[in-house]
Amino acid sequence: MEISTVLLRVIGSLPWLISSLLGIVEALWRMVLARIRLIYHAAKFPGLFAWPIVGNWLLLWNGNTRGEKWHSRRKMLTPAFHFKILDQFVPVFNSNGEEFIRQLRKRADGRAFDIWPLCKLLTLDVICETIMGVRVNAQTNSNSPYVKAVNDISTIIIERALRPWELSSFIFRFSKLGRRHQQCLDILHGTTDKVIQERKAELDKLSEGRTLDVDELGRRRRVAFLDLLLLIARDGSLSDADIREEVDTFMFEGHDTTAAAISFTVFLLSRHPAVQEKILEELEATFDSSKPLETSIQELSELKYLEMVIKESLRIYPPVCAVARQINSDLPLESSNLTIPAGTTLFLNFYLLHRDPDVFPDCESFDPERFIPEQTVRRNPFSYLPFSAGSRNCIGQRFAMLELKSIVAKLVWNFRILPDPNYDPELVWELILKSQNGISVRLEERSRNKTN
C-alpha cells in the first residue's frame, strides 16, 4: 500500500479517533469530579486517614453486590428462627451445656486456666446439632479433622488478609496457606454435602401425613435448620450448592460469636462476685436447688437479671465489634448540614459506639443495671447495637440470647467464678473481637454439686 493511501486512511479516521479520545477524557473527568466531591464531603467527617487513590481500601475491601440474592434468601430463612423452632433448640443448649459443665469440672481446682477453647468447642457442638442436625462431639473429641478444619479456616482467613500478595487467588492456590485452606474446605464441604444428602434422603422417605419431627418408627426427632432449608428447596428455589452456602454461613456466624460472648461474660463475672450472687438468687427463685439445671424456653425468657448481665457484657465486649456498609445514594444527615456521598464505605464501630460517655457514663465499668427497662427506654435504640440494626441485622439474635442465657445460667449454678489476679485480656479484632491471650479464670465448684 502506498504511503499516501495510508495517510489518507489515517486522516479519514481522525474524527472517530478524536471523538473516542474525548469520550474517554470526559469519562475520566467525571470520575475525577465524583472522587473530588467524595473527598470534599468525607473530609468534613472525623475519621481514619485515607491514602490518595486507595483511600481506606487497604483496611477494608468489600465486594460489590446490590443485595438481590441476600434479600430473597433472608426472606426465605426468617421463618426458621420462629419461636417454635427455637423451642426445639433449647434441649440442645441443655445437653451440650451439661457436657460443658462436665469438662469444666475437671478444671475446677481453683487454678487459673483459659476457658476460651472450651467455649469454642461447646458452641461448635451446639451449632452443628441445631443447624445440621449432627453431633460432632467437639467437646469430647477436639482432635477430629472436622473440628481442626473449623478452627484452622478462621486463622487462615486472618493470615491471608495480612499477606496482600496472597489476595490473588492464583498465587494463594499454590501457597502453603492456600493448600491448607483447600484441605480445610474439602473437609468442611465434604461433611456438609454428606449431611445434606442424608437429610434429603430422609425427607424423601417422609410418608403422607408424617411430619418432620417424627422418625419412621414414630419416635420424636429434632428438626434441624437444614431440614427447613431442604423443605424450602423442594420447589427448586435452592440448589444443593445454595443450601450448603447457607448452612456454612450459619455455622460460621453462629459459633465463634457466641463463644466470644460466653467467655467475655465469664471474665466479667470473675471480677464481679456480687453479680454472680444476684444471678444465682434469680435462678434459685425459679429452679429446684437440689437438681441439675434444666431450662425451658419459657423459663429462660423469665430470667431478666441474667439478660441484663449478658446485655452489659455484649456492650463492653461486642463480639461483632464493627460492620461496613456501602452508601448507594447521597445521604444527607438531618442533624447537620453534612452529606455522606454515594459510593462511600461506612465503617460502623460498635465497640466505640458502646463507649459513648454521654450515653453510658463511666463506660468502662460493668454495670448490668444500665439495662433495667427504665434506663433502656430513655436511650436511643441505635446507641446499643451488638446485633446491628436494620434489615441486615443478626438473624440469629434470639437464638444467641437463649444459648447465652442457658450456658451462663449453668455456669453460675455449678461454679463460683474467680478472677486470675495475673491476667488482663489483650483485645484483638480478628473476624470477631477476641482476647489474644485467651480468657483466664479460676473455678470453684459450688457445694450443691459436692453433696450430689
Ligand code: HEM
Ligand atoms: C452473641 C452472638 C452473636 C452476635 C454478637 C452476632 C452479631 C451479628 C451482627 C452484628 C450481624 C450483622 C453483621 C453485618 O451487619 O454485617 C450478624 C449477622 C448475622 N448473624 Fe449473628 N451474631 C451472633 C450470633 C449468631 C447466631 C447464633 C447465628 C445463627 C444461628 C447468627 C447468624 C447470623 C447471620 C446468618 C447473619 C447475617 C444476616 C444477614 O446478612 O441477613 N448470629 N450477627
